Amino acid sequence: MIKSMHTLGWVAILCGILGFDGSQIATAANGMLRNSAQDKFTLLNDYQQLALQQTRSTETPDQWVELGRRVHGGFGSYIALGIRIGLDAMQRLNATPRTLDVTYYSGAISPCPCVIDGIMIATTSTPGQNLLRVATTSSPEGTFGVAEVRDPKTGKMLRYSIPAAAKAQLDAWNQNTTGQQRYDAVMNAPDTTLFSVEVIR
Numbered sequence: 001m002i003k004s005m006h007t008l009g010w011v012a013i014l015c016g017i018l019g020f021d022g023s024q025i026a027t028a029a030n031g032m033l034r035n036s037a038q039d040k041f042t043l044l045n046d047y048q049q050l051a052l053q054q055t056r057s058t059e060t061p062d063q064w065v066e067l068g069r070r071v072h073g074g075f076g077s078y079i080a081l082g083i084r085i086g087l088d089a090m091q092r093l094n095a096t097p098r099t100l101d102v103t104y105y106s107g108a109i110s111p112c113p114c115v116i117d118g119i120m121i122a123t124t125s126t127p128g129q130n131l132l133r134v135a136t137t138s139s140p141e142g143t144f145g146v147a148e149v150r151d152p153k154t155g156k157m158l159r160y161s162i163p164a165a166a167k168a169q170l171d172a173w174n175q176n177t178t179g180q181q182r183y184d185a186v187m188n189a190p191d192t193t194l195f196s197v198e199v200i201r
Contacts, residue, residue: 075179080186082118105139
């Protein structure tokens with residue numbers, strides 16, 4: 001019992017650092033105080049659920065903008081577009097964070113593959129997890145970029161094609177605007193002006 005209480009104390013401290021509230025800590029505590037033979041497994045399972053719940057929390061526009069600034073060094077319309085594509089893919093594939101495989105093809109007219117940083121922020125798939133990469137080949141002519149997002153578990157893949165015509169609008173949104181205004185402009189624009197989606201398999 002003393003060992004369980006000691007471990008529970010560390011769990012409470014860790015949950016506090018990660019920002020879990022009292023009810024969430026209580027959930028982990030209840031799991032910890034069950035049958036001693038299942039304590040470690042139950043606690044781990046409860047903690048994983050808490051961590052996943054924390055990751056799934058919906059970011060506010062301000063938080064997305066701040067994440068973009070921290071990860072990319074600035075927040076422009078390209079980052080916002082990547083976030084929109086990433087969130088759309090997560091919803092369509094019913095995916096959880098850090099589970100999607102992403103390949104981005106940057107177009108010849110694109111100044112940089114900035115869009116993929118937004119996709120990374122939204123999906124939390126990263127190069128370090130071997131889940132996200134920029135292809136060495138360019139996207140097809142007539143496109144600003146192409147993102148292929150695949151669920152490794154189901155094999156289902158979505159191909160997002162950003163038309164070359166979107167560049168003028170994306171660049172215009174970056175002129176004399178704040179990060180919040182750029183985010184709002186991208187999120188409120190019709191899908192058809194920013195990308196098309198094709199289900200590959």
